Amino acid sequence: MWTTLVYFLLVVSCAVSKTEYENVLDERNDFIQRELDMMLGNDITLSDNELKANEIIMDLKCKELDFGFQSPHIFNLSKHFFEYKDAVKESALYKIIQKMPKGAILHAHDTGLLSPDYVLNITYMENLYVCFEEDTMQLLFSDNIPKESCGTKWQLMHDARYSSVDVEEFDAELRKYFTIVIDDPHEIYTDINVVWSRFQQYFITTGSMFSYKPVWEQYFYDTLKAVREDNIMYMEIRSVLPPLYDLNGKVYDSVETAESYKITVDRFVKDYPDFYGAKLIYAPLRMVDASTVKQYIKTAKKIKKKMPDFLAGFDLVGQEDLGVPTKEFLLELVHAKDDLDYFFHAGETNWNGMSSDENMYDAIALGTKRIGHAFALTKHPYLMEEVKRRGIALEVNVLSNTVLKLVGDMRNHPLASFLARDLPVVLSSDDPGVWEADPLSHDFFVTFLGVASRHADLKLLKKLALNSLYYSTVKDKDKVVHEFEIRWTKFIDSLVKDKW
Template identity: 25%
Template sequence: MSNPEETKELLAESIRTAQSSHEYRQDRGKLLAAEKEGVWYAGARAQALPSEPRTQEIVLRIRESERIDPTLYGNLPSEAVPDSSTRDMGGRFLANKSRIAESRLFKIAQRMPKGCHLHIHFNSELPPEELFPHARGSTVLQTMHVRTTKPLSSRENFALAEVVLSVLPKDTKNSDCFAPEYNPDAKDPNNSPWMLWSDFRKSFPSDVDCEETPEGLDKAECWAREKMVVTRRNTYNDVQTHNGAWACFNQGTRAFKGLVNYESVYRWYIGKAIDSMVRDRVMYAELRPMLMDKSIPSDDGTRKLDLKDQMTIICEEVQKKRDAMEKQGELDRFPFGLKIIYCTPRSIPKPKMQSELNDCIQLKLQFPDLICGFDLVGAEDRPNSIGFYADLLVGFAATCKSLKISIPFMFHAGESLLDTGGSFNPDNSNLYDALLLNCKRIGHGYALLKHPLLIERYKKQDICLELCPISNELLHLCGNIREHPFPALLAAGLHCTLNADNPGLYRGATHDSSSLSYEFYQVMVGDTRMTIHGWKQLAQWSIEHSCLSAADKERGLKIFQKDWEEFCVWVDDTYGGYADNLTSPALPNLS
């Protein structure tokens, strides 16, 4: 056995030798360099503009300065107990949102060209604050109706009731939602649960509590709005669950539908949604409407506009917007218009699904340049899995091939914690069927890291992931952006895009959903390895994996390159001097 003193001296001598050697540090440097060489955004970095290193320096210095800025995020020493005013960069989105708006980094994200928005549900590009004024407008004053799922005769029922709006003929029999005897049953042929919306607003009590009271909305609208959107209180309360968060979301989408789906607002909505995207530097979008409901009403409630009528309105309003932009010399800001991904719920029986598949084909034949995909929507932890409909979907693909039309699958898949396709059997994961059915893209892919084999197969088949990080947080898949698997999915070599999913539901009180800016902001603060090259790569992939033609993709990438160059110049002009004056040992040395 060695003498303790000899062992001590041997250790000291070995440490001195190590200190004088550069071998370990050289090996470590080689390891870091090798990883950086193969990073997922290497393609975008290799094509960097001369101005991009400067933009990178400015953005990262601002990011790190804001991370430690107590006036913006209220960060405390690690041992301190935070109070209610404390914010945490990369923490819970809605808790941070009011201060994100004050962030220079967010303003940079707003200015950044974002490419295409490929996963957004049709009804929820605009917030309810923009929709309620139309619901009280003159064209639907006598036809906009409301029903609640419980009589609003107790304060408890105000909290528990759902709300549904719909345009109905003005001779619809009116009920009183506030009466104790009110019957909410809409399926009873002898009952009319509908109350005129204008009467509802007049009768609504003034002392009902609302978490948020956006300017311009009355008390009834504020109450109904909170049935439609995700709020801090209903998503972060200590008894909320994953299933409960989904229930709030589903309730919101049901309520939203009546605010959008009537003739005049449906037509107005297309142009306003495009305006919102253009303002947020989105050049093109593929919207996902739920098309199982085959008609929407005219403003007087006497006519029904079928799917053909609705698609015609979309085409007309897109063309109208394109014509106006071309006249102003701004067509490059939204050069390709919109396309539609046909959506239907995964909960319907097989005969109904077959009917939906047929309706999708018929719509594609009528509008070949508009319909670009097919999707099954709804929570994946409920029946049915994609595999439940496999024979129908294989037949659908074969029919499309025979007809020489392209309707690729764009399934929601892997938006799940259990990843068992509405069962307790992991073999039912929708990620398997999405691969076997040759999906072009999948929505979310949150659970894909559980499947190393599938990761390689997805890469081989060039299946792109439509990441929706804020949506995943608010539906309780993760606690905040730092817990989201997006860095690992990207590091695995999967092509991904950033998407908002349902911005109108997820932004809190606002008149502008900032279509994609919050998502780009969140990934920049959620992973210290994210760079502007990463931002650029995500935007470029959104163009490459869109349903645009090869020629339009080429044009889109050229437009993006020009916009990106202007963006880099803008960042330096606007924030270069500010970033140069930031001094702190915690800031990266990028000079």
């Protein structure tokens, strides 16, 4: 009798335990599914062919992640970008993302987009003078020796190059001025101010060379070409609109500089009708006073009046931690908000409750259409809700944030949280040429492999590309999205057919 009773109790106990186990397992699986249903891209339904392509992509992704999980010391994306920027180009997954239609670039600064090798090639042009001064250099096009101040002496770049002992070594040293890539970034770039100083020096050094009108226009034309070759169909370019000059001594003001951009875009679209053009976001420097911002706004209104279909809107740029807070310009910006659309940089900082991350309050209150970076947004739960409620796109630039010292390990980027919460994210690349990245492929690859969940798949990639069009100011948006879908279908068909 006792044996029978013990046996009965054991059976009941096992049955109860099994039921509890199944309940916990079911709840665990429910948690996972609920999070997947919240993720950016959850509203995308994949076709049969897309499901086949997804298997290929996810197989490649999971193999790389599983290998990195077992060998974290050699997982590329946990390291500094300079260490793996070239190596990842050999990845099959990278090559797929490179071929993938990526929609638009919406956050890019005009003279930071092409490689240092491209910039170096400009120094072979005629009439370029150089002034070497200790660790700095001035570059200026002129038909005579420049009258501008020089601590040593002005000389033609041609003469300086070919009077050197070794031309290759001369060019190698010159190239260092056109990139922030170095061998030991952790030792040299010890904090955000140090790397920003080097970053800004690039623009100071190249500014006068790029402002030569023929170079300015050719650089932008070739930027559009590089963007198109990276399977991007439209872009919005941010520019401080510096005065341009020519060899005849004519100086062109900011409105004329904008006109030169418009002429270049029109020429490019005529040459490449499959590209849907570009628009301008006038984005002067924020390290100024309120009266200067007032003048900026006047310039923006002039451009809008003259080229209403070309000017997308207005922004203020520069390192936020050291720049003047947006709140100092609130009066001027409030008065102009009915005339100009805003696309403000805000929250590009690691600080919490400081003037730099509080720029996000001002940006949202001023009705910004998008926020550039918004790196600090995860520390502001109410603002996160407002961004989603108001449909304010977040222009996230993951590589920029790592090379400019906001985050060391890509897996810790706040974008992971944005994606998990289905915030309106737009991927962009900021100044990819300065750190030797492709126009957008590197940022997509790093996001997909190093930031997003292991479970994030083709739906995320497609949604990110579509978002860049949805939140753009491109003309005939429905037409452009339709063309994207055609290109996407061809990409998927090719991927499935080739089977990689």
